[in-house]
Amino acid sequence: MAYTNSPLVSYTGLSPNHSGQRTHSIDRITPHCVVGQLSARTICECFPAGREASCNYGIGTDGAVSLCVEEKNRSWCSSSSANDQRAITIECASDKAEPYAMNSAVYATLIKLCTDIGKRNSKKKLLWFADKDKALNYSPKSDEMVLTVHRWFANKSCPGDWLYARLGDLAAKVTAALGGGSQTSGLQASEFLSLNETQAAAKIGELCRTDMKSSGILASVSAAQFIQESGYGKSELAQNANNCFGMKCSLSGNTWSGSSWDGKSKYTKQTQEDDGNGNLYTITADFRKYPKVEDSIADHSAYLLGAMNGSKKRYDGLKGCTDYKKAIQIIKDGGYAADTQYVNRICALIEKYKLTQYDAAATEQATTWYRVRKTWADSKSQKGAFHVLEYAKNCADENAGYSVFDESGKAIYTGSAGFSPYLVRVAIKDLNIRRGPGTNYGRTGQYTGVGTFTIVGESEGQGSPVGWGKLKSGAGWISLEYCQRV
Ligand SMILES: [Zn+2]
Numbered sequence: 048m049a050y051t052n053s054p055l056v057s058y059t060g061l062s063p064n065h066s067g068q069r070t071h072s073i074d075r076i077t078p079h080c081v082v083g084q085l086s087a088r089t090i091c092e093c094f095p096a097g098r099e100a101s102c103n104y105g106i107g108t109d110g111a112v113s114l115c116v117e118e119k120n121r122s123w124c125s126s127s128s129a130n131d132q133r134a135i136t137i138e139c140a141s142d143k144a145e146p147y148a149m150n151s152a153v154y155a156t157l158i159k160l161c162t163d164i165g166k167r168n169s170k171k172k173l174l175w176f177a178d179k180d181k182a183l184n185y186s187p188k189s190d191e192m193v194l195t196v197h198r199w200f201a202n203k204s205c206p207g208d209w210l211y212a213r214l215g216d217l218a219a220k221v222t223a224a225l226g227g228g229s230q231t232s233g234l235q236a237s238e239f240l241s242l243n244e245t246q247a248a249a250k251i252g253e254l255c256r257t258d259m260k261s262s263g264i265l266a267s268v269s270a271a272q273f274i275q276e277s278g279y280g281k282s283e284l285a286q287n288a289n290n291c292f293g294m295k296c297s298l299s300g301n302t303w304s305g306s307s308w309d310g311k312s313k314y315t316k317q318t319q320e321d322d323g324n325g326n327l328y329t330i331t332a333d334f335r336k337y338p339k340v341e342d343s344i345a346d347h348s349a350y351l352l353g354a355m356n357g358s359k360k361r362y363d364g365l366k367g368c369t370d371y372k373k374a375i376q377i378i379k380d381g382g383y384a385a386d387t388q389y390v391n392r393i394c395a396l397i398e399k400y401k402l403t404q405y406d407a408a409a410t411e412q413a414t415t416w417y418r419v420r421k422t423w424a425d426s427k428s429q430k431g432a433f434h435v436l437e438y439a440k441n442c443a444d445e446n447a448g449y450s451v452f453d454e455s456g457k458a459i460y461t462g463s464a465g466f467s468p469y470l471v472r473v474a475i476k477d478l479n480i481r482r483g484p485g486t487n488y489g490r491t492g493q494y495t496g497v498g499t500f501t502i503v504g505e506s507e508g509q510g511s512p513v514g515w516g517k518l519k520s521g522a523g524w525i526s527l528e529y530c531q532r533v
Pocket residue numbers: 079080124125197205206
């Protein structure tokens with residue numbers, strides 16, 4: 048394949064310091080910190096004859112790009128011939144001391160440049176393993192590139208802790224831009240790294256406010272649990288798995304409906320347990336890994352609402368509870384945390400950051416009533432009226448022949464118990480199956496394929512003007528827009 052150079056380059060100052068044409072095709076990118084807030088041109092000027100160092104590209108402090116060594120040639124950058132034979136090396140303007148911070152213009156250009164390198168070299172994914180052995184032993188597929196770092200090859204900090212902490216974010220953004228990922232839009236926990244505790248608490252409060260609108264669980268309580276269990280979104284588990292509540296893969300054998308976890312992605316780490324008397328001990332455990340922070344919050348809420356203890360709801364009474372002290376006591380009493388100080392810690396966080404402000408707006412939202420009846424006209428058949436749509440749907444599911452009606456009397460959901468199943472024909476190969484009725488629910492990663500399928504429930508939902516259908520197989524929901532009733 049012919050090598051090219053980036054069209055993003057605004058200054059070219061070719062250095063004589065290189066080994067000629069590379070002996071390995073490009074399948075790595077190695078970003079460096081140049082240790083100084085230099086311009087793109089000055090970065091090139093760092094590598095005159097005799098200096099024994101160079102890089103393929105430089106990114107100046109204003110975000111401009113320079114070319115020092117053409118992509119076809121092996122630069123002298125990462126203290127490893129094997130790495131530089133296959134890597135594009137990029138020196139980025141940075142501060143002069145740890146964490147060698149880069150400004151937002153430099154970081155934005157780094158995302159653009161890595162995306163451009165991927166596009167021109169027919170790559171769809173940029174991978175970050177955060178593990179030297181894994182990364183260096185990995186054989187990239189033909190459409191993959193792997194991020195590597197100078198610190199793996201020499202006793203130095205490069206690219207500095209600032210960029211090192213963002214490499215997962217960089218890989219996700221570049222992969223998304225290349226269209227190569229299951230990377231969904233949504234928040235990556237890496238965004239918490241640049242926030243102080245007050246800023247992080249505000250961001251977490253907003254996320255939980257959104258969750259409260261669908262789950263009905265107090266945002267103040269969810270937000271305080273999030274902060275407590277993820278260290279303001281900065282814990283190892285949050286950073287590597289977007290898991291902000293320490294949710295293990297297996298939770299006392301419990302399963303619950305509406306989980307946003309795919310059932311297999313995991314992150315293994317050591318963790319400290321409390322024996323109930325305040326004594327800590329260490330175990331190794333598998334934790335759930337999510338594509339985005341929102342999924343972690345949704346799964347935590349689904350767990351609190353759906354987890355069972357024998358035939359009883361484990362956190363009975365939490366649903367609809369509007370007193371945060373009561374709510375957190377229910378959670379503690381249900382056996383959520385062994386930490387004897389748990390209730391006090393959560394209440395202190397709610398008070399410190401005034402997290403109840405995120406409850407208020409959601410409570411206002413909740414003035415809509417969802418009524419469960421046989422028909423709108425038959426008001427005597429009403430089984431219940433709910434502020435939270437999810438509960439109304441559950442009620443309709445439990446009662447044959449019942450539907451959920453909005454305030455205008457329109458049926459917005461028909462319970463699966465009373466639903467007459469019907470067959471549909473799907474003519475496209477790539478119809479996504481989602482975990483719930485709407486594009487706001489995650490994809491399961493499966494497609495229906497072309498064929499005939501049985502629909503056992505219907506619902507309105509985001510992204511499909513004609514509604515969503517529940518598959519009999521239990522695999523999930525599909526947009527009825529792409530279905531022909533047969
Ligand atoms: Zn370096």
